[in-house]
Amino acid sequence: EAGVVQSPRYKIIEKKQPVAFWCNPISGHNTLYWYLQNLGQGPELLIRYENEEAVDDSQLPKDRFSAERLKGVDSTLKIQPAELGDSAVYLCASSLSGDGYTFGSGTRLTVV
Amino acid sequence: KNQVEQSPQSLIILEGKNCTLQCNYTVSPFSNLRWYKQDTGRGPVSLTIMTFSENTKSNGRYTATLDADTKQSSLHITASQLSDSASYICVVNTNAGKSTFGDGTTLTVKP
Numbered sequence: 476e477a478g479v480v481q482s483p484r485y486k487i488i489e490k491k492q493p494v495a496f497w498c499n500p501i502s503g504h505n506t507l508y509w510y511l512q513n514l515g516q517g518p519e520l521l522i523r524y525e526n527e528e529a530v531d532d533s534q535l536p537k538d539r540f541s542a543e544r545l546k547g548v549d550s551t552l553k554i555q556p557a558e559l560g561d562s563a564v565y566l567c568a569s570s571l572s573g574d575g576y577t578f579g580s581g582t583r584l585t586v587v
Numbered sequence: 588k589n590q591v592e593q594s595p596q597s598l599i600i601l602e603g604k605n606c607t608l609q610c611n612y613t614v615s616p617f618s619n620l621r622w623y624k625q626d627t628g629r630g631p632v633s634l635t636i637m638t639f640s641e642n643t644k645s646n647g648r649y650t651a652t653l654d655a656d657t658k659q660s661s662l663h664i665t666a667s668q669l670s671d672s673a674s675y676i677c678v679v680n681t682n683a684g685k686s687t688f689g690d691g692t693t694l695t696v697k698p
Contacts, residue, residue, distance in 0.1 A: 479630070515596075515690065515691075515693070516690045516691070517591075517676050517678075517688030517689050517690045517691055518631070518676075518688050519688070520686070566630050566631075568630070575621065575633055575636065576631075576633070576686075577633075578630030578631050578632070579630050580628070580629050580630050581628075581629070581630055583628075
């Protein structure tokens with residue numbers, strides 16, 4: 476089993492530029508999560524999908540963040556435009572009907 | 588507001604020593620509590636899961652305890668190894684599937 480695959484692993488961009496992250500969850504996992512993790516803190520939920528439906532996006536800053544999960548499998552998270560404060564690790568996780576997560580290794584974003 | 592507080596924030600121990608990490612929570616309604624290990628540059632990996640009726644659960648050298656009355660959990664690491672150096676995150680889940688993460692305890696094991 477490949478686990479949750481995220482790409483890229485690292486991304487450095489200038490502020491005001493767009494950026495996108497990609498996540499491929501574990502096969503068969505219907506629930507997919509995007510988390511933001513700042514240094515020294517626990518992950519904070521951005522959005523949760525049940526299949527292709529976003530069932531909890533209350534913490535997603537919708538003015539600049541967007542996400543999609545077409546066909547209920549892999550997902551992309553986009554930031555446009557990026558701000559300095561967006562520098563963080565973006566974690567994707569998946570689960571089978573919400574029963575425990577399997578996390579990806581994350582994408583470390585640095586906005587300069 | 589649902590909260591999870593972990594202590595200490597960071598801890599340094601010598602290889603071979605034991606240590607205990609604490610997690611206090613105010614999450615309701617409680618479903619289960621998980622401890623995760625997060626190595627630097629990696630995503631968190633689940634160590635243990637405990638439900639309301641469980642007091643103790645072990646996974647190798649890791650032993651988690653849960654006191655649902657006082658809403659406290661601990662993670663005890665026995666005979667620490669250099670590879671135990673990581674961040675340990677406590678996560679409490681509600682019946683509705685909501686998760687509240689603690690900020691983690693950063694453990695450093697030195698030779």
